[in-house]
Amino acid sequence: MxxxxxxxxxxxxxxPVDMGQHLETLIGNHATEFGQLWHEKKVEYAFRRALMRQYADFTVCTQQALQYCLNVYQITLSSTEQQALMAKFSQxxxxxxxxxxxxxxxxxxxxxxxxxxxxxxxxxxxxxxxxxxxxxxxxxxxxxxxxxxxxxxxxxxxxxxxxxxxxxxxxxxxxxxxxxxxxxxxxxxxxxxxxxxxxxxxxxxxxxxxxxxxxxxxxxxxxxx
CATH class of the missing domain: 3.40.50.1000 (HAD superfamily/HAD-like)
Structure with a gap:
């Protein structure tokens, strides 16, 4: 068949956690944990939006999940650094x-x-x-x-x-x-x-x-x- x-x-x-080398440059020692949390949160945000019927595409979920992780780890990245990190998801x-x-x-x-x-x-x-x-x-x-x-x-x-x-x-x-x-x-x-x-x-x-x-x-x- x-x-x-x-x-x-x-x-x-x-x-999706294959961001280690990119994250290490900006995040440091917490890169692995940061990458895992980032993946989990963007999926969670997609679930929430579906249930709320407040759709925004997955890029938005990913960006907002990134901001959450930066807040958790008390890390500050410039908008340029955040955009560069987001771009790595295409690689x-x-x-x-x-x-x-x-x-x-x-x-x-x-x-x-x-x-x-x-x-x-x-x-x-x-x-x-x-x-x-x-x-x-x-x-x-x-x-x-x-x-x-x-x-x-x-x-x-x-x-x-x-x-x-x-x-x-x-x-x-x-x-x-x-x-x-x-x-x-x-x-x-x-x-x-x-x-x-x-x-x-x-x-x-x-x-x-x-x-x-x-x-x-x-x-x-x-x-x-």
Whole structure:
């Protein structure tokens, strides 16, 4: 069976905490913790905006999360330094398994799309810089709907865009909340467990597959075909 596969971007295709070298220059010893908090807060802010129906694109969530982290760590950066740091999000690196995994999935005949909370132009720039874009057939953004995952409307929009149903539309994400959202909306869903200590949320909703990376996903789907 061939699937239309929507891949989460931040945390699944590229590492959102891959800001270490940039953060160390400006933040110093707290760079790792700062980067993790920044990622968590921008996701939280997206969730809040979706629930409040007060949409602003993910760039705004990221900027406001940055300001929160600067306040927490009592760090002052100029507007120029903040803008330079924000720009680095278009230069995040792909996980090592991503390009070979996508290549193998494409050979199997699956339709491959990035499916992100980020604005399409920003996501395309990021995926181009990380050399992932040539291995995908589409970029689909929640910005079209002015809300965020895990709103079920967003996953239904994915199915509409790839012109398939819930039996052959698959969401692939390293974020448990994203997998749960896709399953709740009726899609097939795969959790990419990027880290031995990662835990899946105990919501009595389980992914259809759990894999360590995209190469393993390609191997599993090949065996199932």
């Amino acid at each position: 061939n699937y239309s596969i929507g891949f989460d971007v931040y945390g699944t295709l590229v590492d 995040l690196s792909a996980f090592e398994d991503v390009i070979p995994g996508l290549n193998e999935l494409a050979k199997q005949g699956h339709f491959l799309a990035a499916f992100s909370n980020g604005p399409e132009l920003s996501v395309r720039k990021l995926l181009t810089n990380s050399q992932i874009m040539p291995h995908l057939q589409s970029v689909i953004s929640v910005d079209d709907l002015h809300t965020y995952k895990p709103n079920p409307d967003v996953y239904h929009y994915l199915m509409k865009r790839v012109q398939t149903d819930n039996n052959t539309c698959m969401m692939v994400s390293s974020n448990a909340w994203d997998v749960i959202g896709a399953k709740a909306a009726g899609l097939q869903a795969v959790w990419v467990k990027r880290g031995a200590n990662k835990l899946f949320d105990p919501w009595d909703i389980q992914p259809d597959l759990i894999v360590s990376d995209l190469i393993e996903l390609a191997d599993v789907l090949k065996q199932k075909s």
